Amino acid sequence: MTWLITGGAGYIGAHVVRAMTGAGERTVVYDDLSTGVPDRVPDGVPLVVGSTLDGERVARALRDHEITGVVHLAAKKQVAESLSLPLHYYRENVEGLRVLLDAVTSAGVRSFVLSSSAAVYGMPDVNLVTEETPCAPLSPYGETKLAGEWLVRAAGTATGLSTACLRYFNVAGAARPDLADRGVSNLIPMIFERLADGLPPRVFGDDYPTPDGTCVRDYIHVVDLAEAHVAAAHALASVPGRNLTVNIGRGEGVSVREMIDRVNALTGHDRPPVITARRPGDPARVVASADRAAAELNWKAHLGLDDMITSAWSGRQRTLPDAHRRRTRPGHGDRLRRGRRPGRPFEFGPEGAFSARFPVPGAGGEMCGGGGWDPGEATDDTQMAVLVAESLLECGGLDLPDVFHRFRRWAAADPKDIGLQTEAVLTGGDPWDLAAGLYFQTSQRAAGNGALMRAAPSAVYFAPSGRAATMDAARRLSALTHGDRAAWEGTAILHELIRVALTGADP
Numbered sequence: 001m002t003w004l005i006t007g008g009a010g011y012i013g014a015h016v017v018r019a020m021t022g023a024g025e026r027t028v029v030y031d032d033l034s035t036g037v038p039d040r041v042p043d044g045v046p047l048v049v050g051s052t053l054d055g056e057r058v059a060r061a062l063r064d065h066e067i068t069g070v071v072h073l074a075a076k077k078q079v080a081e082s083l084s085l086p087l088h089y090y091r092e093n094v095e096g097l098r099v100l101l102d103a104v105t106s107a108g109v110r111s112f113v114l115s116s117s118a119a120v121y122g123m124p125d126v127n128l129v130t131e132e133t134p135c136a137p138l139s140p141y142g143e144t145k146l147a148g149e150w151l152v153r154a155a156g157t158a159t160g161l162s163t164a165c166l167r168y169f170n171v172a173g174a175a176r177p178d179l180a181d182r183g184v185s186n187l188i189p190m191i192f193e194r195l196a197d198g199l200p201p202r203v204f205g206d207d208y209p210t211p212d213g214t215c216v217r218d219y220i221h222v223v224d225l226a227e228a229h230v231a232a233a234h235a236l237a238s239v240p241g242r243n244l245t246v247n248i249g250r251g252e253g254v255s256v257r258e259m260i261d262r263v264n265a266l267t268g269h270d271r272p273p274v275i276t277a278r279r280p281g282d283p284a285r286v287v288a289s290a291d292r293a294a295a296e297l298n299w300k301a302h303l304g305l306d307d308m309i310t311s312a313w314s315g316r317q318r319t320l321p322d323a324h325r326r327r328t329r330p331g332h333g334d335r336l337r338r339g340r341r342p343g344r345p346f347e348f349g350p351e352g353a354f355s356a357r358f359p360v361p362g363a364g365g366e367m368c369g370g371g372g373w374d375p376g377e378a379t380d381d382t383q384m385a386v387l388v389a390e391s392l393l394e395c396g397g398l399d400l401p402d403v404f405h406r407f408r409r410w411a412a413a414d415p416k417d418i419g420l421q422t423e424a425v426l427t428g429g430d431p432w433d434l435a436a437g438l439y440f441q442t443s444q445r446a447a448g449n450g451a452l453m454r455a456a457p458s459a460v461y462f463a464p465s466g467r468a469a470t471m472d473a474a475r476r477l478s479a480l481t482h483g484d485r486a487a488w489e490g491t492a493i494l495h496e497l498i499r500v501a502l503t504g505a506d507p
């Protein structure tokens with residue numbers, strides 16, 4: 001069979017592609033490259049750049065490559081982000097799936113495997129979660145996964161399409177360092193971040209009703225998870241008209257504290273964690289019953305926690321080497337001449353990636369380059385804007401020390417370009433709330449440009465809160481790197497203009 005793997009350039013997708021080709025299946029990757037990276041697609045596997053919201057492009061890919069099965073992994077997957085951008089999640093995860101299924105059922109595809117999540121269960125009050133445990137998702141993300149399962153099952157029942165919904169538990173690890181997860185929003189990468197920064201890992205609450213008081217999860221190696229897709233593909237092919245829903249976990253609980261201890265031990269650290277407040281919405285315990293997977297898919301996990309940790313650690317060493325190794329900094333020109341680096345969605349995106357994700361009717365244009373930047377490459381200002389956006393979403397609001405910390409880590413990682421003032425403030429080693437002011441006192445100079453250029457995410461984020469909140473946040477974000485009040489006011493005015501443009505409010 002020939003399988004279309006949507007999201008095949010992503011972290012999990014890249015592993016699924018390799019497992020499927022390893023099992024002798026032909027594969028084609030379909031990915032909008034919003035978070036996927038073309039480098040992850042193996043040689044010899046075609047890559048079609050497109051969104052699943054683009055029914056025409058999907059239909060053509062199904063036809064051109066004579067697709068007989070689909071594994072659908074393309075989706076948004078950040079729980080916190082889904083709380084602030086629910087409509088975006090419904091569009092990408094539900095509408096994107098509906099359009100895809102429309103094309104799939106018209107094209108005569110026989111099998112469909114959906115990437116679902118334990119997030120459909122919400123806060124399950126059971127020792128082991130079976131597929132019969134009631135679904136009560138707690139986030140728009142989990143809702144979109146559950147709604148996706150409904151779409152898939154209904155389409156299967158109506159048309160005879162064989163379907164499998166795989167409910168992933170907590171995925172970790174990598175087959176090879178270059179395939180590792182590049183995100184940092186889950187427990188293992190977050191422990192790594194803290195250790196690498198010389199900080200104690202954080203435990204989000206130790207007063208849960210669990211043996212050591214910390215949350216318990218079922219961690220599954222991405223290589224095992226990928227094999228579960230092969231097993232599902234085979235199970236569907238052997239019995240047409242099947243509708244399967246299966247947990248993909250190990251059936252073994254690991255607490256946050258146990259995880260931190262193990263990471264410390266395996267990576268040569270000795271940093272006891274700090275206990276912080278609970279993260280809202282975290283269930284105490286989510287551990288799979290893996291019985292149905294064994295019975296229906298003849299699959300079970302083989303790899304353990306140590307493999308997950310050590311393989312993820314090797315991946316991190318490879319993708320973020322500069323941040324913690326380099327102490328001496330090359331000159332500005334040298335930095336601008338440096339070649340590729342792993343990065344943001346459109347950095348070095350191949351032709352077509354931008355317009356595929358953001359189709360503008362009537363405009364055939366792609367981004368242009370200049371000033372040492374390639375077309376579609378994220379400049380230093382854009383990189384800082386992304387840091388602001390990530391901090392707002394991950395912290396659930398304005399956390400100035402966190403933003404400054406992200407800026408400083410970015411500056412220390414030798415970015416391709418950085419403003420002189422921004423660099424001085426971020427690399428000087430002064431505390432976050434003093435650094436910009438101290439620099440201004442001695443230099444008496446602080447251009448407004450840098451703080452202005454990263455305005456978009458905070459302006460969009462605070463727009464619903466009104467003018468005062470928006471301008472106040474703008475000033476404080478500006479003040480992280482710029483000591484001059486003129487810079488703060490300029491940034492505040494730009495925020496307000498964006499807010500007015502977005503909401504139609506009276507300026």
Ligand SMILES: O=c1ccn([C@@H]2O[C@H](COP(=O)(O)OP(=O)(O)O[C@H]3O[C@H](CO)[C@H](O)[C@H](O)[C@H]3O)[C@@H](O)[C@H]2O)c(=O)[nH]1
Nearest residue numbers: 077117118119185186187190202203204215217256279282
């Ligand atoms: O620095 C950290 C990071 C995480 N945690 C804790 O570690 C546990 C695991 O957190 P993750 O964010 O790694 O994973 P979640 O279980 O919250 O969420 C994962 O499982 C969900 C399903 O339940 C969804 O699929 C989601 O996409 C996926 O990230 C949680 O108790 C969390 O509070 C900490 O204590 N400290």
Ligand SMILES: [Mg+2]
Nearest residue numbers: 380381417419
């Ligand atoms: Mg610049």
